[in-house]
Amino acid sequence: MQKGETTPLYRKLIDDLKKLIEEGKYKxxxxxxxxxDLCKTYSxxxxxxxxxxxxxxxxxxxxxxxxxxxxxxxxxxxxGILSVSGVTAGVGDQNLKTVILEKPVKQNWPQELLxxxxxxxxxxxxxFFTRLRNINNVPILLEETFLSDINLxxxxxxxxxxxxxxxxxxxxxxxxxxxxxxxxxxxAADKNKSKLLRLKPxxxxxxxKRKLKTNVRDLNIYSWLYCNTENYYLDDYF
Amino acid sequence: MQKGETTPLYRKLIDDLKKLIEEGKYKxxxxxxxxxDLCKTYSxxxxxxxxxxxxxxxxxxxxxxxxxxxxxxxxxxxxGILSVSGVTAGVGDQNLKTVILEKPVKQNWPQELLxxxxxxxxxxxxxFFTRLRNINNVPILLEETFLSDINLxxxxxxxxxxxxxxxxxxxxxxxxxxxxxxxxxxxAADKNKSKLLRLKPxxxxxxxKRKLKTNVRDLNIYSWLYCNTENYYLDDYF
DNA sequence: TACGGATACATGTATATACAACTTTAATTT
DNA sequence: AAATTAAAGTTGTATATACATGTATCCGTA
Numbered sequence: 001m002q003k004g005e006t007t008p009l010y011r012k013l014i015d016d017l018k019k020l021i022e023e024g025k026y027k028x029x030x031x032x033x034x035x036x037d038l039c040k041t042y043s044x045x046x047x048x049x050x051x052x053x054x055x056x057x058x059x060x061x062x063x064x065x066x067x068x069x070x071x072x073x074x075x076x077x078x079x080g081i082l083s084v085s086g087v088t089a090g091v092g093d094q095n096l097k098t099v100i101l102e103k104p105v106k107q108n109w110p111q112e113l114l115x116x117x118x119x120x121x122x123x124x125x126x127x128f129f130t131r132l133r134n135i136n137n138v139p140i141l142l143e144e145t146f147l148s149d150i151n152l153x154x155x156x157x158x159x160x161x162x163x164x165x166x167x168x169x170x171x172x173x174x175x176x177x178x179x180x181x182x183x184x185x186x187x188a189a190d191k192n193k194s195k196l197l198r199l200k201p202x203x204x205x206x207x208x209k210r211k212l213k214t215n216v217r218d219l220n221i222y223s224w225l226y227c228n229t230e231n232y233y234l235d236d237y238f
Numbered sequence: 239m240q241k242g243e244t245t246p247l248y249r250k251l252i253d254d255l256k257k258l259i260e261e262g263k264y265k266x267x268x269x270x271x272x273x274x275d276l277c278k279t280y281s282x283x284x285x286x287x288x289x290x291x292x293x294x295x296x297x298x299x300x301x302x303x304x305x306x307x308x309x310x311x312x313x314x315x316x317x318g319i320l321s322v323s324g325v326t327a328g329v330g331d332q333n334l335k336t337v338i339l340e341k342p343v344k345q346n347w348p349q350e351l352l353x354x355x356x357x358x359x360x361x362x363x364x365x366f367f368t369r370l371r372n373i374n375n376v377p378i379l380l381e382e383t384f385l386s387d388i389n390l391x392x393x394x395x396x397x398x399x400x401x402x403x404x405x406x407x408x409x410x411x412x413x414x415x416x417x418x419x420x421x422x423x424x425x426a427a428d429k430n431k432s433k434l435l436r437l438k439p440x441x442x443x444x445x446x447k448r449k450l451k452t453n454v455r456d457l458n459i460y461s462w463l464y465c466n467t468e469n470y471y472l473d474d475y476f
Numbered sequence: 477t478a479c480g481g482a483t484a485c486a487t488g489t490a491t492a493t494a495c496a497a498c499t500t501t502a503a504t505t506t
Numbered sequence: 507a508a509a510t511t512a513a514a515g516t517t518g519t520a521t522a523t524a525c526a527t528g529t530a531t532c533c534g535t536a
Contacts, residue, residue: 008519034486045521047285050487058296060417065455066487067528080476085421184472186424186442186465204424204442227424234422238476246489272516283491288517304517305498 009044013052021061021072032062032070080180080212081166082225084133084140085235095136102130104156106149113146113222114183115211120218121148127156131165132196139197140232146222175214177221182210189226197228206234247282251290259299259310270300270308297414333374340368342394344387351384351460352421353449358456359386365393369403370434377435378470384460413452415459420448427464435466444472 020026033041038049053070056062062070084096109117109126127149133141145165149155152173160168169175185207194201206229212221227234258264271279276287291308294300300308347355347364365387371379383403387393390411398406407413423445432439444467450459465472 010519031486036486045523046487047522048520051519053487054292064487065529067485067530069486069529180476182474182476184422184444184465184474185467186444187467188442204426206422206424206444229423229425236420236422238418238420248489274516283493284517285492286490289489291517302517303499305500305515307499307516 009042010048010051010055013038013042013049014055017052017056018061026072028072028074030072031068032072034069080177080210080236080238083235084135084227084232097134097137098160099132099134100129100160101132102128104129104158104160106156110146114209115181115220115222117148118218120150121220124148124150124218127152129160131160135232140228141234142193142196142226144224148219150219151216152219169214173216175216175219177212178215180210180212182208184208193226197226199228199230203228203230205229208234247280248286248289248293251276251280251287252293255290255294256299264310266310266312268310269306270310272307335372335375336398337370337372338367338398339370340366342367342396342398344394348384352447353419353458353460355386356456358388359458362386362388362456365390367398369398373470378466379472380431380434380464382462386457388457389454390457407452411454413454413457415450416453418448418450420446422446431464435464437466437468441466441468443467446472 017026017032026032032038032053035046035049035053038052039045042049053062053064056070057064060073063073064070104127106125107128109122125148126146128144128146131143131145132139133143152169155173158168158172166175166177186204187207188202189197189199189205191201193199193205194203197205199205206225206227208223208225208227210223210225212223214220225234255264255270264270270276270291273284273287273291276290277283280287291300291302294308295302298311301311302308342365344363345366347360363386365385367383369381369383370377371381390407393411396406396410404413404415424442425445426440427435427437427443429439431437431443432441435443437443444463444465446461446463446465448461448463450461452458463472
């Protein structure tokens, strides 16, 4: 973890406050300690404290208001994480099940990615897997995922069942999504897709090709999605 | 324009540099003047200059490298700006035309926004307008936009024809999009939409409801989109 | 009781400065 | 000529301070 011997003070402040917010010590709508309080606690000065608070503002954890203070913002889902929501009611974890149709394997890159691969990505090869998300035992979202095999030891043997793939990447490999790009169509379901998603052939489904960029060089996540949106919709934060 | 009499110096620096980059004075990959140079030019000190450069880094206009300088980043489309691209070829500006179907007017908020409005948003009232984007004179994207009427003097009388709505907001009111949320469906085109988009009734179209958050308190942009994706797709960066 | 103003406290903007760490270039040595 | 070293220039981190501006509170006065 130690990259340059020491971590800057403002970095420590960020990490501490982040942790306290995520742990619920400071809840949504509440105020963080004032800049001057933090100065005393950390034996530092306002510019340093402000550098930390500015960063927390940037990542959306707090908002700031002159004369009032630093307000904990509403919790936000991770960048570019797609979720499926019900049109009428929310979708809880209990009735959501993810099934791996094809386990992660090394294979060649597909042709129709619609994105230009870097040399390093091509050289590293491609990990591929397919998942199907079910809500109340009804298949809703078919997802084909491709990513470059860079700095991901033993990835193909990890279990993605019942775990968020992006969470695994983050916890085991410190990978974070920093941005992305997606292309969206509406298409009529073909025979294969309509069977998998239990729809009448010709039903409108959402098709997406997305590229998620990460903090790791040349590690991008490409995925092709097909979603039955008759009773649910795709939900997307950025 | 003048909200509090004076604009801060660091703000002026941001605007100046932004303009120079967008005008091509500083091109992609090139270095901006060093912090010390900027200090001399603007008769100020490094913390102030750094505040401006930090902002430019945040909005992705530059990257910074210790020991080297501020590097102009590759041009990126604005956050949350939807563009429409051809499946086979790119869509240039020349064959893209935006038509205002309904000019901006004050009206009541609609019911089915799918987002909870803040008290201030409700109180301020709603500006509404409808646009239709055409590519090669074929209507592709129908867009209904709602936003709260907060600090936007004379907005309803501004022309949005042939101009990016978000660009107008940015240039005249210093509004920047900081994040957002979108819900996506595929639906079959009803009679009205199929007529507007020149499709056979029942054709699959993409329907989105999006919320764009801005740097201005309680100013959010809500829009409902309907897109013909037979020959084009929606392109989205985050 | 209700209003108005003083006050305390919060963040916003800005100056001035110092040293650390990294990059590039130039000078020196081998 | 090549490798090493030194120097200059750049951004990164941090301290110390001052005043401006927005918010909330309390208290005295009408």
